[in-house]
């Protein structure tokens with residue numbers, strides 16, 4: 001049997017950073033089907049940069065970026081200074097995903113027509129919310145304190161002349 005150990009913070013979340021406005025660098029996507037397989041969770045790899053604090057920089061911030069939820073997609077793309085790509089009357093994420101239609105975990109994200117989200121730095125407002133277990137109860141540490149995690153509340157659009165009404169609360 002392989003010794004597959006998953007760091008606790010990957011499951012439970014590490015220490016949350018103080019709520020506020022942060023720069024997040026988009027390194028990649030780790031797509032996979034939603035449970036119902038009717039949409040794809042793009043799982044962007046977003047990491048805090050530019051605080052100068054080694055405990056905070058490179059900390060990963062999760063964002064539920066699902067192809068079934070348009071506002072979240074557009075908000076992230078506009079925060080990178082890009083527009084959604086068009087496919088006829090429909091939309092696509094700028095850049096491209098190469099791989100088999102039936103297995104998003106094999107998709108590799110890269111540039112299309114010289115445009116990519118990879119490496120872009122986005123400004124976002126983070127909030128602290130309780131980390132919940134599978135039954136929806138807040139996780140507590142050994143001292144009985146509720147464990148907190150970060151969620152992205154708002155992405156700040158930097159597309160000049162943008163007329164899209166962006167979400168003011170992407171999380172509850």
Ligand SMILES: [Zn+2]
Pocket residue numbers: 078157158159162163164166
């Ligand atoms: Zn915008």
